[in-house]
Amino acid sequence: MKKINHYIFPVVMAAVCANGLQSCTKLDENVYSSIPKEDFYKDKREVMQAAMRPFTHMQSWLAPTGGSGYYYHSELSADQVAWPQKGRHGYDSGDHIRQHYHTWTSTESRTKSAWEGMWTGLGFVNNAIHDIEATDIAKVGMTQAEKDIVITQLKVMRAFHYIRIMDLWGNVPIATEIVDKPINPETKPRAEVFAFIQAELEQNVPKLPKTEKSNVGEISMAAGYAMLAELYLNAEKWGGKKMYDQCIQVCDKIISGQAGGVGGTPALSNDLISLYSNNNSANPESLFQFQYSRKAGLTFDWGGFYMGYDYMKEVLKVGYGGWNALVVIPSAFNAYTENDLRKKEWFLFGPQYRYGTSTAVLGTEEYSGKPLVFVNTIRRESEGDKTSEGGMTKGEENSGARFNKYKSGTLEDPNYWENDYIIYRLTEIYFDKAEALIRKNGGSAPQEAVDLINTSRKRAFKDADWAASKYTTASLTLDELLAERGREFIFEGKRRTDLIRFGKYTTATWWDHKPSNDPNKELFPVPLNQLSINPNLKQNPGY
DSSP, rough: OOOOOOOOSSOOOOOSSSSSSSHHHHHTTTTTOOOOOSSSSSSHHHHHHHHHHHHHHHHHSSSSSSOHHHHHHHHHHHSSSSOOOOBSSSGGGHHHHHHHHHOOOOHHHHHHHHHHHHHHHHHHHHHHHHHHHSHHHHHTTTTTTHHHHHHHHHHHHHHHHHOOOOOOOSSSSOOOOSSSSSSSSOBBBBHHHHHHHHHHHHHGGGGOBBBBBBGGSSHHHHHHHHHHHHHHHHHHTSSSOHHHHHHHHHHHHHHTTTTTTTSOOOOOOOSGGGGGGOOOOOTTEEEEOOOBBTTBBBBOOOHHHOSSSSHHHHHHSSOOOOOOOOEOHHHTTTSSSSSOHHHHHHHEEEBBBBBTSSOOOBSSSSTTTTEEEESSSSSSSGGOSSSSSSTOOBTTTTTSOOOOOOOOOOOOTTTTTTTEEEEEHHHHHHHHHHHHHHHTTTTOOOHHHHHHHHHOOOOOOOOHHHHSSSSTTTTTOOOHHHHHHHHHHHTOOOOHHHHHHHTTTTEEEEEEETOOOOOOGSSSOOOHHHHHHTTTTOOOOOO
């Protein structure tokens, strides 16, 4: 069985309610009753449980496992993934429609859930740091070095939470304490939040243990430097300053192996499948991941969002179906050429058959009793509409290409559904460095940037097609880099951030989405209920 480094047992710790910022910045001082905080943990195991609690909570808002957290807002407001209404299913009060058209309001229930989930996670981190710092290591059987590593990992985890919170909301409070501090911290400018994150990462990442096979799933050095690479690449938007040299430097630390790697030095996968397979736990391309295991009772369940109805059990020979929810936006699917192997390997498209046979799987809604064929349109074709652009309220059960990037294997596979969820991978570092090089060069691609992207892209083409498909210094423009970044990282929860950095999020058209040309839409509104809880919060402009 796969080793899981998180502790998933119940944690005896102060409760942090999912009630927003107030409950995540100051906990009830009477929660421990008469037990002194320095005596709260009885052994090393309890300390590690407390340290891992925010990590397991993070899965609920970061991974595509059915929640309404960071992933939902990052993907459904961008140009690759949508959740259209399909006949009588999927309207859901218009939530997903407003995400797609950028017409959300400050009373969105899913934005409220994202805020509460992410700030609750931050509260877990602050609580763990506070209590572990006060722990007498001699009484719990830890060394000072072990304690220092745990605290360092938690501080880097806190910085990661702030990267994602800052990405969605921009101007937010900086909350690091839980006792004897105001319960209503005030909103800070995004540049100040950026500076806090930068300092936390720069001070702590070099102190992390190097990434190696034994600490897969933990916050180790390669993961920390990947966070810094993302921070530096987005520094102009997030912090008001260009930091491309710093981005290149930390990318080099990862690429060279200075930060370690699962195999000693990180290496790209040789194919398009293994990194997402059910034995991807020790893949050398991964830099940071959530370790999941069905056998251990902690499954990466992408089925709810991404699988069609129960007929998918027949198509893939698996034990799960889904809500028939998320589909690929037609213009995103069209961004792949027909000879791009990613188009075949990462999507379900066309006629669907029972696994290993030529027997058609039948639809259950508009195509009840008829062969199910996934099409690259979102319109009422069953009612005769064969030509319109379609729209978010006009889907059918077969509308849109579907997710097939992560593959669980079939029911009889001994490693069935043991997939880990990849958060950062080496390919992203190649792209980050290439983009920094191009931007430093005034928008023109130097050969080093071209080589970095081609090294990744080559996996997506047969040898016979490669000569015509590889980039040159002339063809790798910034616009083309954004397009290739979309093709490579589709479904990985990164698209909104990329579009904003390239200036396309509010200015570009995709499928039936028209640009708002409203820069205020680059940030989500602070939920209204949070403004009433904390009068020191400030609403983002435009809401």
